[in-house]
Amino acid sequence: MDRGQPDETTVRAAVALAGRAPSVHNSQPWRWELGAHSLHLYADRTRALPATDPLGADLVVSCGAALHHLRAALAALGWHAKVHRLPNPAQPDHLAAIEFEPAEPRQSHVALAAAIPRRRTDRRAFSSWPTPEELLQQLVQFARAEGVDARIATGKARDELLIAIGKAAHVQEADPAYQAEIHQWSGVYPGASAGVPAANIPAGSRQYGNLRMREFAPGSLLQGSRSVLGEDAGALLVLSTSSDDDLSRLRAGEAASAVLLEATAAGLATCPLSQPLEVVETRDLVRDEVLGGATCPQLVIRVGWAGFNADPLPATPRRPVIDLLRDQEQK
Template sequence: MDHTMPDAYTVRAAIALAVRAPSVHNSQPWDWRFAGRTVELRTDPRRHLRNTDPDGRDLLVSCGCALHHFTVAAAATGWAAQVHRLPDPAEPGLLARIDLVPHDTRDGDIALAAAIPRRRSDRRRFAHRPLLVRDEVLLQKSAADHGAALCVVAGAPQLSALTSAAAEAGGLHRADPDYAIELAAWSGRNHAPDGVPAQNAIQSHTAVRELRVRDFADARPDDTEGRDGAALTVLSTAGDSALDRLRAGEAASAVLLTATRLNLASCVYTEPLELTCTRGLIRDCVLDGHGEPQLVVRIGYLPEGAAPLPATPRRPLGEVVRPVAHPYGIGLPIPAQLRGR
């Protein structure tokens, strides 16, 4: 046995955890391939939600979340992931080429990987209980370690701007029939391997100064009482390139898994970042022009006695990952005389 080379079972097990990452409308827009010690992550353009996500921001953020989940899962199984992001300008759909090398697994690797199956996108109201300062610091560090900043929105003007941006984005989307058709197609399904099931969707909060969540089809009423006590955070990057968006997804994954380790509930929220006008409002009035907002994350504590949410479905692994039997190795150039065959 070659102990410097992961076996196919190990790679597939790591990808099985990676695809537990959150994605816009649970569309799971990724394509995984591997050969030997090399794994590649590509976008699946058939799953680009063009009315929800016209510029592909959510697509890249979603894939970035899955990329970080993979590196966490690999580390827990004894393999460090050396990630080469956007390695081929001629192939923009190739987001990452990952080389796996032996790694001495640490307790922290296992704890973070163990958070993957526990994490949920919880859209219910959270309890009125402030985050511990220590936990805020850990969450912000987890974002900073991946090239992003996590701003906890605390001031009244900033909170008002954020909730106003969310309300405006929701109104514009509700007035868009193409968006409505796409949203209905990706939500309210309870027996599909993708999309947002009705049991995981919540009717929008309507109280003043609350963040209005997306209007998914067949959403059930929120079974928690009172006003939402979630801490609202905005994750931002210095720029807004494809690389920035991919890295934002990795940082979001790190924040969500860290929150889960800390026994905090969380939910990614992207609707006000999908429209240029409301994204600009968040950039200028919430972040004071410092950085490019990529997504909002609600973080907090569930009310005592709140029932756990079921896991959202995932596509069969055979649909999203395939080994590549390639005589020249994955990612290596094919000789000119063989191109086009």
């Protein structure tokens, strides 16, 4: 890189942290190209999941999460990321071009980047202790700061959301192609660079009250004990946008990353839930019955306190930077 730009070590460190972003089935469907004065994010369609994600919406949301992780990492390393989203209409997979500006890191930047390696997708039951409303509203504001609407599903809206989750699971589990994808991408062997390992999948029932979690391959993760009340008090945060295109999905992924990292920094457990939005019927149900038809749902995030005595979750596998990043002249 030229003087006034981050050196290669800094860029590689930021891309490594970006690679820890959550993605559908931990497929990590992104790649990066490094130019003389910029870094470029591309969707990697070779890692698409057509049965789970027929519209490719989850894929772009996942890339948006990686983009925000990159921004957070660069900020902590002393660089402001100037992002140009969807810079080339002729290349729809070119999702972002990032330029660099020196910027003194603040304590909040360092804290957010420090949350990246600690963040986990926790599919276990949560504690019965409710998350303080003030903290939930802070998460809503973090999403809105990324240009994405966010609301906590309560009352009838929550009931409708839980119905949509259950219906989507029923539809997908009856689809042989979906079942084949689930078995390909979950319960992966030690040493794999992607997918969801058995150690990150709860053993036994994944029905928590009225909430039905996605069924992966059999898991080995033990549930932590909940409080004496025994009820899962996890909140459901719905992210939505005014439009339903790749720019909206990219923004939604950035907002999801902001919520997940801020929640992690606050000590909360989190779990993105895309299943009700992967089936047309239930996506429409969430739009009309949960959001009142006003906006397009992009992702649901489950937030709460981890169960008492819950063991720390292991890190899921990640693709090495050498597989993610290349120089543009190497094309």
